[in-house]
Amino acid sequence: MNDLLKNLSDKLDASGGTLARLDTYYSGTQPTAFLSKEAREALGDRLKVLAVNFPRLAVHALAERLQVSGFRRAGSEAPDSALWADWRRNRMEDAAAQAHVDALVYGRSFVIVWAGPRGPLVTVESARQVAVIRDPATREVTAALKRWVADGKGHAVLYEPDQITRYTSAANVEDPAAMPATSWEHAETIANPLGVVPVVPIVNRGRLLEVDGVSEMDDLLDLSDALNKLLADMMVTSEFYARxxxxxxxxxxxxxxxxxxxxxxxxxxxxxxxxxxxxxxxxxxxAARLDGYADAVALITQQIGALSTLPPHYLGLNGDQPPSADAIRSAEASLVSRCYQLQRTFGQAWADVARLIIAVREGVDPLAIDLDVVWGNPETRTPAQAADAAAKLVSVGVPLTVVLEDQMGYTPAQIDRVRTAQRTQALDGAGVDLAGLIA
Incomplete structure (x- = not known):
């Protein structure tokens, strides 16, 4: 059997336990840690799982602010409309958001680009099904594997720079966690004209040697367990001692x-x-008082906010008085800064995906393509604040297209619509009959 197939399959198996544990915290179904035997017996079957799901909140608070809104070729101010059409045809506006969520939960997600019947085919893949091997010197992906179960069989696709090989399991497989280690049968091999592995990792990078990324929830897992334990104890106390x-x-x-x-x-x-x-x-x-539990819960919640960059109004720590707009912007400064950092990191991966899309469509070398990713503004602004800032910038000579993108958060498609409307309005004002000119 191909050594690459075995090595990548072993890598998937080795990461399965860690990813499954992260799954339970994201879904809020992790077992209640630290709960004493007496407390479990006192609760009986009335409180099987109690989880305040701050880990998922930490992921979604970032993911909802990460929106890819277009691509621009190097040296061009106009967005690449053909590339954006391929992006939308593959429903990547939604799939990219899912890729961000998985990358923040697992530390990585993957995107595969290949040729489809209607043009470039782009799919977002889970870290539970895809693994890659990198060159230790350049960190470029040298091989990738996607593995899954369908129709009672195990399926695997091995991606290499020069070829792509499909395998099926010799025996029936019902459980994805029980994939065969070596008993794979070769199904087919096709050439890879791209010259690179068409699998792009989207990695939530930590330190230099953490090439497979880190989960955004890592620092919150133990604190979440402590918080859930306090709440479970409070429920036991309220049931038996608060009256x-x-x-x-x-x-x-x-x-x-x-x-x-x-x-x-x-x-x-x-x-x-x-x-x-x-x-x-x-x-x-x-009667037993519950004030001590409330104070301890507030303390743990504050620590969760400090580590996750979640502002107090996300965590319910503001009390009855709603924060002002300026207070919200100040409280969200760390969260927004983290979003800009993720845009830089994820933007490199999405640029690689865009290069592969163009290479598939035009038959060019993907490494020869230079482009930028256009992101939506992650900051919280009221429409009035954004419009006021935009008007001031336009008044000092900043081009309207730049202001609409940077200040108003318009997508390239929306900017094109504004520019077309401006041209039409100018022609109408000048009394130009477009129908007559065309005729």
């Missing part, structure tokens, strides 16, 4: 026919407790 416990002394203990003690009083709210014995005394213990 006053009454006591009575000087009563004769009655027993049933089996010798078991019988409760002398009902717990119904409208019942009156009474005793004819003059030595009987009644009283109650103070």
């Amino acid at each position: 006053p416990r009454r006591w009575a002394s000087g009563l004769e203990i009655l027993e049933d026919d089996d010798g078991n003690p019988v409760k002398p009083f009902s717990a119904a709210l409208d019942d009156i407790w009474q005793s004819e014995d003059p030595v009987t005394k009644f009283g109650q213990f103070d």
